[in-house]
Amino acid sequence: MSTDESNTTKAPEPQATEPQIQVRRVEVTFESQTILKEISVSISAGETVAVIGESGCGKTVFMKTLVGLINPTAGSILFDGMDLAKLTPQQISDVRRRFGFVFQNAALFDSMSVFDNVAFPLRQSTDADAREIRERVLRHLQDVGLPPGVAGRRPSELSGGMRKRVGLARAIILEPDLVVYDEPTTGLDPIMSDVINELMLDVRKRYPVTSVIVTHDMRTAQKVADRVLMFFPRTRLEADESQVLYDGPPEGLEESSERRVRQFVRGEAGDRIKEISK
Numbered sequence: 001m002s003t004d005e006s007n008t009t010k011a012p013e014p015q016a017t018e019p020q021i022q023v024r025r026v027e028v029t030f031e032s033q034t035i036l037k038e039i040s041v042s043i044s045a046g047e048t049v050a051v052i053g054e055s056g057c058g059k060t061v062f063m064k065t066l067v068g069l070i071n072p073t074a075g076s077i078l079f080d081g082m083d084l085a086k087l088t089p090q091q092i093s094d095v096r097r098r099f100g101f102v103f104q105n106a107a108l109f110d111s112m113s114v115f116d117n118v119a120f121p122l123r124q125s126t127d128a129d130a131r132e133i134r135e136r137v138l139r140h141l142q143d144v145g146l147p148p149g150v151a152g153r154r155p156s157e158l159s160g161g162m163r164k165r166v167g168l169a170r171a172i173i174l175e176p177d178l179v180v181y182d183e184p185t186t187g188l189d190p191i192m193s194d195v196i197n198e199l200m201l202d203v204r205k206r207y208p209v210t211s212v213i214v215t216h217d218m219r220t221a222q223k224v225a226d227r228v229l230m231f232f233p234r235t236r237l238e239a240d241e242s243q244v245l246y247d248g249p250p251e252g253l254e255e256s257s258e259r260r261v262r263q264f265v266r267g268e269a270g271d272r273i274k275e276i277s278k
């Protein structure tokens with residue numbers, strides 16, 4: 001029996017050949033506005049996927065749907081064979097523990113120290129004692145290039161790049177199977193952006209995490225991703241066109257046969273100037 005049939009059954013064991021994430025004909029509509037339609041994508045365990053596309057095309061909505069923060073209006077998302085929309089609250093909380101989130105603004109708790117921010121998932125989801133928590137928090141801060149002296153400071157006392165690194169340390173402290181990054185380099189200078197790119201690569205080297213990175217940063221897509229998905233705003237698609245305009249390796253973007261993909265990655269406005277000024 002599958003979880004589709006009963007909420008009390010155990011989650012099925014994932015098949016070795018089965019993609020870790022299966023997005024099946026997903027649609028997301030808010031009120032009368034359909035943001036995503038007929039999205040079907042599979043992501044294998046350990047893959048690093050960058051999601052690119054114009055502002056407003058639905059990248060963040062896609063990412064949130066992937067991790068069950070938004071329920072699709074139609075279609076389904078399967079993680080290790082489990083349909084996220086059909087899980088019990090306990091099952092969804094168990095599966096969320098396997099996800100790490102790196103939010104655009106780092107989303108740290110400003111009233112807590114950096115130490116307590118990074119320790120938060122450990123205290124919530126494990127019974128690690130104080131000594132172990134201390135050791136793991138300091139090790140993770142060191143892994144993202146932050147000295148122990150930062151631990152006692154408040155997030156508001158840190159630079160944007162440091163806050164992003166604290167957010168990353170917090171997201172990976174439970175060694176999640178899937179990490180989603182929402183615009184991890186936005187607002188950073190080119191050097192700090194590259195530090196974040198290297199840290200994302202580093203996480204992947206340390207253990208076989210699956211990563212989904214929503215980004216406008218073509219350098220991140222080129223340097224960090226194994227695969228790039230480019231979404232297009234649904235309202236500007238021709239009838240029957242797929243909303244995923246590109247699904248392939250980063251090296252193929254510039255040479256894509258699809259003009260809109262080439263224009264996007266080269267940052268060429270093309271006909272958009274005329275459309276926008278109409």
Ligand SMILES: Nc1ncnc2c1ncn2[C@@H]1O[C@H](COP(=O)(O)OP(=O)(O)OP(=O)(O)O)[C@@H](O)[C@H]1O
Nearest residue numbers: 030035053054055056057058059060061062214216
């Ligand atoms: N909870 C919500 N309720 C209603 N509309 C929403 C909601 N979340 C997102 N939207 C709308 O969905 C559309 C896509 O938003 P989304 O944040 O996914 O875009 P994006 O591609 O990530 O854009 P950007 O690159 O600018 O961050 C937008 O028009 C947004 O206003």
